[in-house]
Amino acid sequence: MWAPKSDVQWARLTMAQSTYGPGQLSQEGEMFRDIGPLLVAIGLSLVAVGILCWGGGLSWFGRLPGDIRLQSDNVRVHIPITSMLVVSIVASIVLSLLRR
Numbered sequence: 001m002w003a004p005k006s007d008v009q010w011a012r013l014t015m016a017q018s019t020y021g022p023g024q025l026s027q028e029g030e031m032f033r034d035i036g037p038l039l040v041a042i043g044l045s046l047v048a049v050g051i052l053c054w055g056g057g058l059s060w061f062g063r064l065p066g067d068i069r070l071q072s073d074n075v076r077v078h079i080p081i082t083s084m085l086v087v088s089i090v091a092s093i094v095l096s097l098l099r100r
Contacts, residue, residue, distance in 0.1 A: 061080075061083050062078065062080045062083050064080075064082040064083050064086070065082060066081050066082030066085075067079065067080045067081060067082050067083055068080075068081060
């Protein structure tokens with residue numbers, strides 16, 4: 001079996017193995033190709049949530065029964081327990097559907 005005898009031969013061998021022709025992708029390129037549609041979907045989801053918040057479509061969020069709000073003269077404490085349960089359930093459903 002042939003083995004490189006010098007650093008120059010090793011560098012040439014490494015460069016020859018790591019070059020890809022037109023239309024061929026390395027493993028890193030394939031990973032980024034797969035992640036692209038996911039990033040677009042996440043971006044579109046964020047835009048949709050932003051439009052809902054801006055238009056008042058989520059005005060109920062934080063005002064569900066079970067959300068705790070305490071107020072005094074100088075202090076406000078808001079603990080959205082029920083709202084976070086709703087977010088957790090929705091996120092679990094969405095992630096389980098994406099895994100299939």
